[in-house]
Amino acid sequence: MSKTLFDKIWDAHVVTAVTDGPTQIYIDRHFCHEVTSPQAFDGLRKRGLKVFRPEKTTLSPDHNIPTLNQDKPIQDPISKNQVDTLSKNAADFGLTLYGLGHEKNGIIHVIGPENGLTQPGMTIVCGDSHTSTHGAFGAIAFGIGTSEVEMVLASQCILQPRPKTMRINYNGKLKPGVTAKDIALYTISQLTTGGATGYFVEYAGEAICNLSMEERMTVCNLSIEMGARGGMIAPDETTFAYVQGREFAPKGEAWDKVLAYWKTLKSDDGAKFDREISFDAASIEPWITYGTNPGMGMAIGGAIPTIDQIDEAGRISFEKSLNYMGFKPGEKLEGKQIDYVFLGSCTNGRIEDFRAFAAYVKGKKKADNVIAWLVPGSWMVEKQIRAEGLDKILTEAGFELRQPGCSACLAMNEDKVPAGKYAVSTSNRNFEGRQGPGARTILAGPLVAAAAAVTGKITDPRN
Ligand SMILES: CC(C)[C@H](C(=O)O)[C@@H](O)C(=O)O
Numbered sequence: 415m416s417k418t419l420f421d422k423i424w425d426a427h428v429v430t431a432v433t434d435g436p437t438q439i440y441i442d443r444h445f446c447h448e449v450t451s452p453q454a455f456d457g458l459r460k461r462g463l464k465v466f467r468p469e470k471t472t473l474s475p476d477h478n479i480p481t482l483n484q485d486k487p488i489q490d491p492i493s494k495n496q497v498d499t500l501s502k503n504a505a506d507f508g509l510t511l512y513g514l515g516h517e518k519n520g521i522i523h524v525i526g527p528e529n530g531l532t533q534p535g536m537t538i539v540c541g542d543s544h545t546s547t548h549g550a551f552g553a554i555a556f557g558i559g560t561s562e563v564e565m566v567l568a569s570q571c572i573l574q575p576r577p578k579t580m581r582i583n584y585n586g587k588l589k590p591g592v593t594a595k596d597i598a599l600y601t602i603s604q605l606t607t608g609g610a611t612g613y614f615v616e617y618a619g620e621a622i623c624n625l626s627m628e629e630r631m632t633v634c635n636l637s638i639e640m641g642a643r644g645g646m647i648a649p650d651e652t653t654f655a656y657v658q659g660r661e662f663a664p665k666g667e668a669w670d671k672v673l674a675y676w677k678t679l680k681s682d683d684g685a686k687f688d689r690e691i692s693f694d695a696a697s698i699e700p701w702i703t704y705g706t707n708p709g710m711g712m713a714i715g716g717a718i719p720t721i722d723q724i725d726e727a728g729r730i731s732f733e734k735s736l737n738y739m740g741f742k743p744g745e746k747l748e749g750k751q752i753d754y755v756f757l758g759s760c761t762n763g764r765i766e767d768f769r770a771f772a773a774y775v776k777g778k779k780k781a782d783n784v785i786a787w788l789v790p791g792s793w794m795v796e797k798q799i800r801a802e803g804l805d806k807i808l809t810e811a812g813f814e815l816r817q818p819g820c821s822a823c824l825a826m827n828e829d830k831v832p833a834g835k836y837a838v839s840t841s842n843r844n845f846e847g848r849q850g851p852g853a854r855t856i857l858a859g860p861l862v863a864a865a866a867a868v869t870g871k872i873t874d875p876r877n
């Protein structure tokens with residue numbers, strides 16, 4: 415029988431199938447950060463349990479870490495406690511930790527792939543919704559809650575109801591100047607933030623096959639913002655070339671063997687999805703959000719919907735959202751002045767994002783009205799930025815590089831956008847207060863962020 419990519423990986427990981435109940439699934443890789451893991455470790459302590467397979471779990475603090483002076487003690491007591499607790503848990507349970515100051519520290523969804531811990535065919539979990547990022551490798555990767563973190567630590571398994579499957583096809587080629595982030599924001603705008611609830615999504619089609627691994631990670635990262643359990647892309651030569659040679663990638667004979675298996679990981683012809691939709695890649699424009707959820711987006715040259723374009727049931731929240739943002743129905747945002755630019759996060763904090771940003775700002779100057787936070791996703795990204803001399807281009811254009819971490823993506827550290835200020839951000843959430851109390855977030859890709867940083871306004875990077 416024809417199988418989807420999802421079915422193949424899922425079926426290969428079933429430990430116990432229960433009729434009318436969740437399936438027990440084996441987990442190949444487990445990532446942990448400081449926010450969602452403390453109670454899980456305490457739970458193990460209370461039960462007198464060890465971590466079942468310590469080599470399968472990797473820890474990195476990312477949410478609470480400062481992006482300046484990481485060599486000094488963390489000032490905020492709550493953040494310090496969370497980061498210290500993660501270190502203690504790693505030591506007590508014998509787990510690998512890329513702690514603060516470690517050359518491999520960074521956002522957990524950035525360091526997994528760059529170290530070769532993320533591989534095709536795997537089941538991957540983390541107590542974090544953006545675990546969907548790892549699906550870019552052709553893996554079943556999804557976020558879990560803290561009680562499930564405890565379950566995985568104790569048993570290397572998890573109980574999961576089988577999600578429905580959806581395939582989204584992007585036919586044809588993207589237009590020049592359109593990025594992976596635009597694909598994702600466009601898709602959420604079409605499907606809405608609840609449009610993929612209950613589904614595991616496979617992204618497919620020519621425009622997806624043409625993406626680099628980092629671009630695929632950006633697309634899969636945002637799956638959760640349309641409610642999907644996760645997103646995935648079939649592995650191909652691009653995937654294999656990215657994984658090969660990385661620290662934890664299989665080597666020698668083991669590589670040849672696994673590669674033969676990875677090549678079978680694609681949806682068979684005739685495989686049935688519970689839902690299938692298609693978009694014309696050429697209809698995607700550089701995309702920005704105007705509201706307070708990632709589905710409230712539009713082409714950069716477009717206009718915010720007018721009230722009559724909104725379903726009656728949604729009008730109150732639409733008005734509330736625009737009120738928070740200080741925008742009016744029907745308004746165009748191109749040319750509107752902004753205050754902050756944030757380049758970073760597990761969505762767009764990788765080397766290609768910094769290359770794209772640097773290429774745009776090269777020979778130009780940062781606008782005086784803009785405060786720009788350029789935050790690499792990891793120390794490996796930071797090192798690469800310097801190795802390529804991108805830091806010099808950025809400095810000459812008036813920018814400074816900060817130290818890696820989640821930073822202003824959710825403002826758990828000091829990087830908070832002040833109330834009422836507008837931030838063009840390459841991250842993935844624009845909820846009220848996400849980047850600081852009262853902060854107003856406009857989500858966009860790295861090129862739109864670069865254009866905003868040099869003009870001080872919302873600007874189409876193609877002009
Ligand atoms: C802190 C964590 C639980 C959260 C998530 O799960 O996504 C965070 O990473 C976020 O992006 O909001």
Ligand code: SF4
Pocket residue numbers: 476477521523542544759760761819820823824841842
């Ligand atoms: S960068 Fe943002 S989205 Fe990603 S894990 Fe950190 S807080 Fe969550």
